[in-house]
Amino acid sequence: MSDTGIGARVLRKEDKRFITGKGQYTDDINLKDQAYAYFVRSPHAHATIKSINTAKAKKMPGVVDIFTAKEVEEDKIGGLICGWMIHSKDGSGMKAGPHPILASGKVRFVGDQVAVVIAETREQAKAAAQAVVVSYGVLPHNVDAAQAMKTKAQVHDVASDNRVYNWSIGDEAATDAAFKSAAHVTKLDLINNRLIPNAMETRAAIGSYDTGSEHYTLYTTSQNPHVARLVISAFHGLAPEHKLRVIAPDVGGGFGSKIFIYGEEVTCVWASKRIGGRPVKWTADRSEAFLSDAHGRDHVSHAELAMDASGKITALKVHTIASMGAYLSTFSSAVPTYLYATLLSGQYNIPNIYAEIDAVYTNTAPVDAYRGAGRPEATYLLERIVETAARELKIDPAEFRRRNFITVFPHQTPVIFMYDAGDYGAALDKALEMSDYKNFASRKAASAKNGKLRGVGFSAYIEACGIAPSAAVGSLGAGVGLWESAEVRVNAVGTVEVLTGSHSHGQGHETTFAQLVSERLGVDINNVAIVHGDTDKVQMGMGTYGSRSGAVGMTAISKALDKIEAKAKRVAAAVMEASTDDIDFKDGTFTVKGTDKKMAFGEVALAAYVGHKFNSSEIEIGLKETSFHDPSNFVFPAGVHICEVEVDQDTGLTKIASYTAVDDFGTIINPMIVEGQVQGGVAQGIGQALLEGAHYDRDSGQLLTGSYMDYNMPKAANMPHIENFKLGFTFTKCPSNPLGMKGCGEAGAIAAPPAVINAITNALGVREIAMPATPLTVWNAMQPMKRAAE
Ligand code: MCN
Numbered sequence: 001m002s003d004t005g006i007g008a009r010v011l012r013k014e015d016k017r018f019i020t021g022k023g024q025y026t027d028d029i030n031l032k033d034q035a036y037a038y039f040v041r042s043p044h045a046h047a048t049i050k051s052i053n054t055a056k057a058k059k060m061p062g063v064v065d066i067f068t069a070k071e072v073e074e075d076k077i078g079g080l081i082c083g084w085m086i087h088s089k090d091g092s093g094m095k096a097g098p099h100p101i102l103a104s105g106k107v108r109f110v111g112d113q114v115a116v117v118i119a120e121t122r123e124q125a126k127a128a129a130q131a132v133v134v135s136y137g138v139l140p141h142n143v144d145a146a147q148a149m150k151t152k153a154q155v156h157d158v159a160s161d162n163r164v165y166n167w168s169i170g171d172e173a174a175t176d177a178a179f180k181s182a183a184h185v186t187k188l189d190l191i192n193n194r195l196i197p198n199a200m201e202t203r204a205a206i207g208s209y210d211t212g213s214e215h216y217t218l219y220t221t222s223q224n225p226h227v228a229r230l231v232i233s234a235f236h237g238l239a240p241e242h243k244l245r246v247i248a249p250d251v252g253g254g255f256g257s258k259i260f261i262y263g264e265e266v267t268c269v270w271a272s273k274r275i276g277g278r279p280v281k282w283t284a285d286r287s288e289a290f291l292s293d294a295h296g297r298d299h300v301s302h303a304e305l306a307m308d309a310s311g312k313i314t315a316l317k318v319h320t321i322a323s324m325g326a327y328l329s330t331f332s333s334a335v336p337t338y339l340y341a342t343l344l345s346g347q348y349n350i351p352n353i354y355a356e357i358d359a360v361y362t363n364t365a366p367v368d369a370y371r372g373a374g375r376p377e378a379t380y381l382l383e384r385i386v387e388t389a390a391r392e393l394k395i396d397p398a399e400f401r402r403r404n405f406i407t408v409f410p411h412q413t414p415v416i417f418m419y420d421a422g423d424y425g426a427a428l429d430k431a432l433e434m435s436d437y438k439n440f441a442s443r444k445a446a447s448a449k450n451g452k453l454r455g456v457g458f459s460a461y462i463e464a465c466g467i468a469p470s471a472a473v474g475s476l477g478a479g480v481g482l483w484e485s486a487e488v489r490v491n492a493v494g495t496v497e498v499l500t501g502s503h504s505h506g507q508g509h510e511t512t513f514a515q516l517v518s519e520r521l522g523v524d525i526n527n528v529a530i531v532h533g534d535t536d537k538v539q540m541g542m543g544t545y546g547s548r549s550g551a552v553g554m555t556a557i558s559k560a561l562d563k564i565e566a567k568a569k570r571v572a573a574a575v576m577e578a579s580t581d582d583i584d585f586k587d588g589t590f591t592v593k594g595t596d597k598k599m600a601f602g603e604v605a606l607a608a609y610v611g612h613k614f615n616s617s618e619i620e621i622g623l624k625e626t627s628f629h630d631p632s633n634f635v636f637p638a639g640v641h642i643c644e645v646e647v648d649q650d651t652g653l654t655k656i657a658s659y660t661a662v663d664d665f666g667t668i669i670n671p672m673i674v675e676g677q678v679q680g681g682v683a684q685g686i687g688q689a690l691l692e693g694a695h696y697d698r699d700s701g702q703l704l705t706g707s708y709m710d711y712n713m714p715k716a717a718n719m720p721h722i723e724n725f726k727l728g729f730t731f732t733k734c735p736s737n738p739l740g741m742k743g744c745g746e747a748g749a750i751a752a753p754p755a756v757i758n759a760i761t762n763a764l765g766v767r768e769i770a771m772p773a774t775p776l777t778v779w780n781a782m783q784p785m786k787r788a789a790e
Pocket of ligand 1: 199252254255256370506507508513544547548550665668670671674741742743744745746
């Protein structure tokens, strides 16, 4: 390993510009003659739009124009699409209601956009937006997933019972039979609380139309600019791909919420042409972000687990109601199906699984992928019921898990996935050791002396990420393939530019991708530039989500590097008058076997462009290669997390006393970055377990948690002390990519919630506690126990 190659703790190259305030985010970009957009949003959860009067607002200072659905329809601008077709178990297609970029005829959630005001300044646009008079006919609404199929509030005409689909996976008859012969059955009702992503940078867009070249540019806070370009050109009738450039510059976090194509960015592109070619800029304020960013989770589930007399799991049966919100967002339909139910086997050998999912419309913001996307919900359900079963059977939860672990690979689960490699026992052993599990009882006694209840909770998670083989996702309903592209350009002086379809918005790709190049070509890491996020520079890409940039994006780069190395060897052979088979390449130097002839990588690069020393009809001039990599399987990172909590009996406050995370990510490129990813993910998981929750008022349909006064983000004080936040790794090589890598970007958010809740229920001696386990929730849960003791 070189000091900048694979496995090195290289400091993040991109951080210099971020921590010195030199990052270039969408809102930092200002174009000549730019106007500003402000959206008029619905104050009602569900209502018909009777009329929109813009006359007074249009006369307000600085107003350029105001648009509603009328103008959108005049220009035949298509609605937003959901890119993953799910079929119900009766074979019918999912019921996708219309999703116009500005609401047409009806609003369906508080925050739905109704009109856009374009003005000279943002303040003028905002002031005029307040003067737009919308007359609404209020309709009954429903914000509760559990009530969606019973309510009279019908969100879309196409779905009379608000059901988008009723999807199932697994063998119901075999599962029912296994339950009939079970020695023990554990049952649990669970809610996976709705979350609001809260990336540091809110969404923003600048749409710009050039009247001369009839070319559009969109600057946007996107995790996948190429997909944005594809969708906008294919479905919105705005511009063909060659006339639309999408640039996602520095992006301040996304956590999934910036994968999707939203109405605001399409509106900015369209409105720019409509007002004669002036650029139109929109930046969400935080309140708009709470209301209109796609939310995450929101599952209501019933689960049953069957065991035989030896404590072996024989079957799992699950019914989940998953809220989709008011509209189907870009990838939403895939989340509770292929990203959730397919993971219900977890790390366990469960011969029979049957899951049925009802996806439902509610009068709330759309729900889509949020860090983990389906996999946190699956892990939460499984790890809560496994822990509960172990307690009911009076088997140590670590032992119960070990008894049921999959130990032979590859392993075909009953719910589609073929796990390729893993060693779950090794992760459990290491986590038990690092967390000093064997001495938990003495720590519990010490806490009790201080009047605190101490508990320990496990989470043995697995996720499928690095998504995924194109043919496989296509057969499961995806509208696109999930490969990745790379282009490696070696300049004549031996410096390297890598153009990648992945998009970095906090994950440190400019460093880890450069580490791969440094390792492979032996070039200085500072002589490697990673180019991403611009459809005019990178030809095509599928973007960053599903922890795929390492396993899929870097593999594409690796394959392009293979071609670079092969071509460079031919050039070196020609220059050194040797056979290509006799050329060795190591640490940036080409040598001829058995001789002292050698050339540095930079010399070969120069020779490739000078072209004097070889026949250019045999070896093409230049050193530039591309690769489109389509993976052969998902990757399956897995691990064991153990959380210890201390609960204050007087206040119900939960403190994370210690947290141990042991993960298997295969080959690790940069341990420092990976540790940061795990810590960040765990912080979000602790947030879900203890603090966060989006609440819509049942009666008014208003989002009650629409600001940081009401939506409780995790803070440093909610985390375990750094000395008690222990990270460890185990290693099994991923067989489906040459680097042996598995994704790490979501693991913490997937694993942490059940570890924390299992620890709290253990501390309190209760069966279930709802997330977020706020002090009040915990205090209430303790009262029966206290009353019994009195
Ligand atoms: N890496 C590594 N060794 C491995 C695996 C990954 O060194 N075995 C490195 C990669 O090279 C990359 C980073 O770790 O620099 C994360 O890689 P990966 O797991 O492939 O995840 P992605 O880069 O595809 O990022 C997506 C993932 C997801 S899905 C969410 S959600 C998320 C996350 O990353 N959103 C984030 N981490 C985030 N971090 C920040 N700061 N901001 C977000 O919005």
